[in-house]
Amino acid sequence: MSAGPTLAWDDGAIVTVDQTALPHRHNVLRITTVDELVDAIARLAIRGAPALGIAGALGVALSAYRHGADEPVRRDAARLAAARPTAVNLAWGVDRALSRLAEGADAVLAEATALAAEDERVNRAASSRAADLLRGLCRRPRLRILTHCHTGRLATGGVGTALGAVHHLAGQGQVEMVFATETRPLLQGARLTVWELRDAAIPHRLLVDSAAASALAAGLVDCVVVGADRIAANGDVANKIGTYPLAVAAARHRVPFVVVAPESTIDGATPDGAAISIEQRPSDEVTSVAGVDTTCAGTQAFNPAFDVTPGDLVTAIVTEDRVWYPADPGTGDLADRIDRLATMVEDFPRPGVRFRDLAGVYAQPATFGAAAHALAAAYRDAFSHVVAVEARGFTLGTAVALAAGKPLVLVRKAGKLPGPLRSVKYDLEYGEDVLEMQESAVPPDGRVLIVDDVLATGGTLAAVAKLVTEGGAGVAGFGVLLELAGLGGVRRLHPHRLVALRTDRS
Incomplete structure (x- = not known):
């Protein structure tokens, strides 16, 4: 079969392949009534959530050309939407086509064909x-x-x-x-x-x-x-x-x-x-x-x-x-508690900088413990080691490692760890810095959860990921208490997963 559209409109008919006949027979269906379309959907000749959305929209066009009047078309639309009640795309496609019904059948068909073209772009x-x-x-x-x-x-x-x-x-x-x-x-x-x-x-x-x-x-x-x-x-x-x-x-x-x-x-x-x-x-x-x-x-x-x-x-x-990531715990009570306990300090550590101080979170054992367990649970057992970043990441990383029962690895600034070491340079706003990790800390078959307190621009965490992967290990993801979304750090961590327990979008 050619890789053309799954469903096509051809001179008043919906043309598609009968999916129940494949792979042994290539039966082309030419559907000209809503009754035929409902039957094709119900017996799974047409199936797949996105395809059902297109079929529903084209079905409304069939009815609009046949009846013209509003009420019969809406009755047909209701039958189409009910043909497969679990698949939400079917009703969604029907509703989109119905939204143009007052403009006439040509407008309904235009909406249906636009939906089909959009579906290809969306799924790609x-x-x-x-x-x-x-x-x-x-x-x-x-x-x-x-x-x-x-x-x-x-x-x-x-x-x-x-x-x-x-x-x-x-x-x-x-x-x-x-x-x-x-x-x-x-x-x-x-x-x-x-x-x-x-x-x-x-x-x-x-x-x-x-x-x-x-x-x-x-x-x-x-x-x-x-x-x-x-x-x-x-x-x-x-x-x-x-x-x-x-x-x-x-x-x-x-x-x-x-x-x-x-x-x-x-x-x-x-x-x-x-x-x-x-x-x-x-x-x-x-x-x-x-x-x-x-x-x-x-x-x-x-x-x-x-x-x-x-x-x-x-x-x-x-x-x-x-x-x-639906399992992420970054909403609800825990996020609200972190937000309430974190304070904003103006002009620190230099004029013009607004610093989010998380000392209040660390001072509340229940909230801090819940945060550590939430990050460990978000990744379940997908990681073998916790890698904590100097210096504020050490506090959270230690708690996450204890919650998960996993080994803790420290990444430090240059000159603070005995060798042999692996090091990486990374850019700061003004100049550059060096991070180091002991070569034997993570085995080549390990997968690490990298933990820090705050994600800002992402430069430090991206550098730590480079340290880990250059040694042959993998990155399961990143965990932070707070993401400062306006600084775009998450883009530097792509395609790795980030779990932020609280996101500040201000």
Whole structure:
């Protein structure tokens, strides 16, 4: 199949490929009524959250050209939005097209086609950002990636989300192997993901869903990358059934679990996963395969199409605009306490400088202890050592190392540590300075959490990361009590993860 758009408008019809027929048959559907479109969506001939958004918008255009009148179109729109209740993109696409209904059918179609073009750009940006993140999270130069369900070009406007990130990495020679789950009950992974990987000549292996945890336990997987059908405001993720146990296994074996989805998949009106409606599918999708019964006649099945992965099991959610770490503790009571206890000192250490003094945080054992535990918990067991930066980072680094039960490594200014040493020069606002670390402090297979009290311009923390990586070790991320967002330090730390317990945007 050519890499053209997944859904196209052609002279009053929606044209797409029937995803239930692949990989053995390439059936092109020409859909001319809303009834046909609802049926195609319900039986998964059209599927994938971004693709459903496009289909919903084009479906409103079909109805607008057929009926013209407002009320019949809105009834059709309601039927379309209800065809797959878990996938928020479907209703989102319907609503966007409906917003132009008063301007006539041509305006509705223009909105739908604009949405489709936008989707391709959005997913290209999200998948590229995700590829950058995965390179930072994983130390191997060529990655072994596990993915679930299908998140490639047929599931989107033509680029892919999670599988789009795989394509980015493969294009740069950075994929060793992709493990694709078969994905019960309709085998989207076996039929569609494998078909797309084969078409792109990306090395891959198929595994049954229940073998994924074993692959993780055996150390065969560097990262897990999936898509999403709805993301709640707190970072809980609804995705194809089987995603939740995969996230549990990834957390158990300390493997990054990354979700790639457009911003439109994030539903701010849904507070958490408990509020997400989970679609139930017919029993015969489980009790038979390709029309052949696989169990006793009359057996009923529990067949939810999706499950919900709690946000604290998700390493990162990547969209076209951002990388969101839903497990980060940088909001709520702890952040408020840090803000209240930190004081602003004008003209220190020199005129014109506003200094955030964190002495009040250190003076409150409950708050300081909670901060140390929060940073340790944010990275779970993804790090082997805590590296603390002279001098104020020593206090926080010591507490984090104790909370995590990990070795503490000190990075100091030149001349303060016995050798042999590794050193790095870095720029200050006026001149330069040198940081040093003992060569034997972190083994080459180590992964470090770098801790300091405040992130300002990021020069010091970036220099420490260079010290660590030049010795062959990896950087799990950075942890600070306070980020001064206006100074842009986080950009210097990219693509590594930053957890800031409080962000000052003033």
